[in-house]
Amino acid sequence: xxxxxxxxxxxxxxxxxxxxxxxxxxxxxxxxxxxxxxxxxxxxxxxxxxxxxxxxxxxxxxxxxxxxxxxxxxxxxxxxxxxxxxxxxxxxxxxxxxxxxxxxxxxxxxxxxxxxxxxxxxxxxxxxxxxxxxxxxxxxxxxxxxxxxxxxxxxxxxxxxxxxxxxxxxxxxxxxxxxxxxxxxxxxxxxxxxxxxxxxxxxxxxxxxxxxxxxxxxxxxxxxxxxxxxxxxxxxxxxxxxxxxxxxxxxxxxxxxxxxxxxxxxxxxxxxxxxxxxxxxxxxxxxxxxxxxxxxxxxxxxxxxxxxxxxxxxxxxxxxxxxxxxxxxxxxxxxxxxxxxxxxxxxxxxxxxxxxxxxxxxxxxxxxxxxxxxxxxxxxxxxxxxxxxxxxxxxxxxxxxxxxxxxxxxxxxxxxxxxxxxxxxxxxxxxxxxxxxxxxxxxxxxxxxxxxxxxxxxxxxxxxxxxxxxxxxxxxxxxxxxxxxxxxxxxxxxxxxxxxxxxxxxxxxxxxxxxxxxxxxxxxxxxxxxxxxxxxxxxxxxxxxxxxxxxxxxxxxxxxxxxxxxxxxxxxxxxxxxxxxx
Amino acid sequence: xxxxxxxxxxxxxxxxxxxxxxxxxxxxxxxxxxxxxxxxxxxxxxxxxxxxxxxxxxxxxxxxxxxxxxxxxxxxxxxxxxxxxxxxxxxxxxxxxxxxxxxxxxxxxxxxxxxxxxxxxxxxxxxxxxxxxxxxxxxxxxxxxxxxxxxxxxxxxxxxxxxxxxxxxxxxxxxxxxxxxxxxxxxxxxxxxxxxxxxxxxxxxxxxxxxxxxxxxxxxxxxxxxxxxxxxxxxxxxxxxxxxxxxxxxxxxxxxxxxxxxxxxxxxxxxxxx
Numbered sequence: 001x002x003x004x005x006x007x008x009x010x011x012x013x014x015x016x017x018x019x020x021x022x023x024x025x026x027x028x029x030x031x032x033x034x035x036x037x038x039x040x041x042x043x044x045x046x047x048x049x050x051x052x053x054x055x056x057x058x059x060x061x062x063x064x065x066x067x068x069x070x071x072x073x074x075x076x077x078x079x080x081x082x083x084x085x086x087x088x089x090x091x092x093x094x095x096x097x098x099x100x101x102x103x104x105x106x107x108x109x110x111x112x113x114x115x116x117x118x119x120x121x122x123x124x125x126x127x128x129x130x131x132x133x134x135x136x137x138x139x140x141x142x143x144x145x146x147x148x149x150x151x152x153x154x155x156x157x158x159x160x161x162x163x164x165x166x167x168x169x170x171x172x173x174x175x176x177x178x179x180x181x182x183x184x185x186x187x188x189x190x191x192x193x194x195x196x197x198x199x200x201x202x203x204x205x206x207x208x209x210x211x212x213x214x215x216x217x218x219x220x221x222x223x224x225x226x227x228x229x230x231x232x233x234x235x236x237x238x239x240x241x242x243x244x245x246x247x248x249x250x251x252x253x254x255x256x257x258x259x260x261x262x263x264x265x266x267x268x269x270x271x272x273x274x275x276x277x278x279x280x281x282x283x284x285x286x287x288x289x290x291x292x293x294x295x296x297x298x299x300x301x302x303x304x305x306x307x308x309x310x311x312x313x314x315x316x317x318x319x320x321x322x323x324x325x326x327x328x329x330x331x332x333x334x335x336x337x338x339x340x341x342x343x344x345x346x347x348x349x350x351x352x353x354x355x356x357x358x359x360x361x362x363x364x365x366x367x368x369x370x371x372x373x374x375x376x377x378x379x380x381x382x383x384x385x386x387x388x389x390x391x392x393x394x395x396x397x398x399x400x401x402x403x404x405x406x407x408x409x410x411x412x413x414x415x416x417x418x419x420x421x422x423x424x425x426x427x428x429x430x431x432x433x434x435x436x437x438x439x440x441x442x443x444x445x446x447x448x449x450x451x452x453x454x455x456x457x458x459x460x461x462x463x464x465x466x467x468x469x470x471x472x473x474x475x476x477x478x479x480x481x482x483x484x485x486x487x488x489x490x491x492x493x494x495x496x497x498x499x500x501x502x503x504x505x506x507x508x509x510x511x512x513x514x515x516x517x518x519x520x521x522x523x524x525x526x527x528x529x530x531x532x533x534x535x536x537x538x539x540x541x542x543x544x545x546x547x548x549x550x551x552x553x554x555x556x557x558x559x560x561x562x563x564x565x566x567x568x569x570x571x572x573x574x575x576x577x578x579x580x581x582x
Numbered sequence: 583x584x585x586x587x588x589x590x591x592x593x594x595x596x597x598x599x600x601x602x603x604x605x606x607x608x609x610x611x612x613x614x615x616x617x618x619x620x621x622x623x624x625x626x627x628x629x630x631x632x633x634x635x636x637x638x639x640x641x642x643x644x645x646x647x648x649x650x651x652x653x654x655x656x657x658x659x660x661x662x663x664x665x666x667x668x669x670x671x672x673x674x675x676x677x678x679x680x681x682x683x684x685x686x687x688x689x690x691x692x693x694x695x696x697x698x699x700x701x702x703x704x705x706x707x708x709x710x711x712x713x714x715x716x717x718x719x720x721x722x723x724x725x726x727x728x729x730x731x732x733x734x735x736x737x738x739x740x741x742x743x744x745x746x747x748x749x750x751x752x753x754x755x756x757x758x759x760x761x762x763x764x765x766x767x768x769x770x771x772x773x774x775x776x777x778x779x780x781x782x783x784x785x786x787x788x789x790x791x792x793x794x795x796x797x798x799x800x801x802x803x804x805x806x807x808x809x810x811x812x813x814x815x816x817x818x819x820x821x822x823x824x825x826x827x828x829x830x831x832x833x834x835x836x837x838x839x840x841x842x843x844x845x846x847x848x849x850x851x852x853x854x855x856x
Contacts, residue, residue: 377751378751378753379747379750379751398750398751398752398753399753401753406751406752406753410751411748411751413744413747413748414744415744418743418744418745419743419744419745419747419748420745421745421762421763421766421767422745422767423766423767423769424762424766432762433752436752436753436754436758437752478748
């Protein structure tokens with residue numbers, strides 16, 4: 001019998017334009033094996049995942065290639081394959097589950113018709129994903145479950161039909177580290193127990209490294225490297241794979257993440273030749289014209305780069321020079337509480353931001369970290385307590401604060417796709433902010449150029465609209481908007497969490513440089529514990545509205561005191577390419 | 583939104599509405615007769631001299647028709663613009679400010695919405711007597727709460743965006759946030775509303791004219807023409823048919839335009855969303 005999943009020369013293209021979104025992908029997968037599909041946004045990984053089910057999103061079509069599950073061929077019109085032989089677990093369980101149907105109804109829908117005892121199947125699957133099986137639980141609606149439970153229901157729905165192949169599209173994105181770990185364990189166990197072939201799509205290399213047997217790195221719709229996970233992660237051969245792995249912040253703190261400049265091209269603006277050449281550090285002229293072939297380096301290890309023999313230049317990151325601590329407090333938060341109606345979100349928070357240092361505010365979703373950041377910025381009224389800055393107590397709301405106070409504390413939002421007005425050019429956005437806080441600029445051209453330079457953006461970007469920029473570039477614009485008024489404190493609210501790892505690493509490098517050059521005090525709000533290690537000097541850990549631990553970075557990783565901190569560190573996926581798979 | 587202008591829907595809409603608007607604007611200069619002149623027998627059938635025959639007083643139907651569009655179009659445009667402007671201001675501020683201000687605006691709007699628009703117009707005109715300014719004003723006021731509802735909804739989703747929060751974090755005054763951050767981002771639904779309300783205005787104002795509450799004879803008007811000549815619909819249908827066709831074409835055209843705008847702002851016609 002052939003391998004459970006065989007994909008040959010699969011091409012997915014735009015239906016009107018004929019542009020290949022996924023180009024010539026072939027692989028085989030054995031039962032019980034997990035294949036990781038890794039790549040930045042726009043690399044075509046979700047498109048490929050959906051194509052395995054014979055499905056193409058509107059505007060795209062499966063142009064050529066064949067997919068076999070065992071003896072059965074999957075085509076766009078094949079019935080009885082989806083939901084039986086192959087199932088799909090989508091990224092966001094909250095939108096994948098029907099909010100008006102009870103769990104039992106939804107699970108029952110997934111049982112293959114003709115099964116004699118559907119109740120016992122549901123019962124067994126729920127046991128396997130470690131969820132309660134009593135009637136009361138089954139009568140619930142999706143909104144009555146936590147995010148992790150919802151994702152487990154989605155997993156249960158995928159496993160009910162006992163498929164041969166499962167496609168998982170970033171199933172743990174948006175979950176807290178502890179929940180993520182439990183969900184990953186469930187997936188790993190189910191795959192082994194039922195000998196299912198799984199395709200795991202993710203942008204998070206650290207998560208993939210924990211789970212998969214084989215890994216396929218996609219760039220611009222093409223496979224650039226494919227092989228055994230241990231081999232690819234320990235010794236990536238393709239320059240992109242190498243840089244991608246180097247961009248992952250590692251929890252052990254042995255090396256700093258190094259970003260890749262620029263962003264992945266969209267399917268319509270892919271450069272000729274090797275699509276990665278504009279960002280590659282070992283590219284030669286030939287790379288611009290000739291598209292390299294995927295060649296086998298050693299058994300089962302394929303690479304699409306003719307220059308794998310070249311020793312690449314060592315990766316250096318702008319490692320923050322050790323800052324001298326002067327312990328002068330730039331801003332202090334004293335017993336601040338915030339509540340929404342009767343619900344208390346923050347309780348008696350004390351926090352000091354040391355001048356010129358980066359303080360990380362670490363917490364899981366719902367811990368109140370964004371609320372605290374907003375309370376400091378004056379966007380969220382506090383119910384008691386004080387925020388002391390420059391020797392004065394800041395008013396709770398922005399409207400009561402002085403312009404000078406507003407200027408000195410700048411806030412950068414999480415999602416760069418939402419934080420910049422889409423109807424104004426970058427220049428207009430930057431000027432509007434400056435004009436309001438600092439008055440009319442003497443030389444606006446020079447001001448804009450300076451602001452763009454400081455965040456390493458090209459000066460031509462000034463006349464562009466936000467949708468002409470990539471996510472990383474937009475976040476740089478948002479940083480420039482904050483810097484243009486020459487602030488003292490920068491509040492960064494999860495500013496890297498909606499970006500790809502390679503972009504995240506370069507934004508972190510940028511922040512470190514700015515901190516050093518401008519003596520900025522940073523408050524870096526995040527849920528990513530590995531990232532904290534690389535950017536911050538101090539950390540405060542927030543759990544359900546309370547600060548449970550405050551310490552310096554060195555101390556918190558060496559001697560975590562609070563049990564919650566210990567759990568966070570233990571549950572975070574640790575990724576260290578030197579050791580290969582963690 | 584240049585995307586909107588490429589769709590077939592938009593082209594047909596602009597063609598139909600443009601035809602009627604051109605007719606109303608340039609009609610008087612090409613009309614063969616004075617619209618008040620008695621040139622034939624009442625309800626004379628179409629002949630080789632009078633292409634569409636005569637009306638109930640023996641005036642030329644074609645000339646009446648060519649003269650009768652200007653005023654109704656002008657009134658409709660003013661009513662639509664005033665109504666949408668008023669509604670947009672109320673809706674955007676209600677949506678952005680929220681709280682009691684929002685409640686007050688929207689509940690007051692509900693009171694206006696509780697009465698059918700024609701009934702409301704009838705009530706006021708029966709007090710003031712037929713007056714064109716009052717008609718325009720009443721139609722506009724009737725539109726305002728309907729527009730306000732739509733604009734409030736659009737504003738609610740925009741004001742949750744981080745770029746609005748970012749402007750708030752700078753401490754910008756409300757009017758400035760509304761003008762700079764919100765208005766440009768709700769221009770899609772706003773354009774749709776203008777088109778939609780213009781159509782409604784035409785229907786409503788011709789209905790009021792038909793009822794004799796707006797334009798008074800002997801001013802030539804499409805609504806009046808329908809009313810005056812409907813008694814002889816079976817023997818001389820043209821004085822009724824011509825204005826009906828014009829109003830229908832204009833309405834369909836405007837609806838196609840606003841539909842195209844709505845689709846473009848929702849991104850429905852986009853080819854590939856890769």
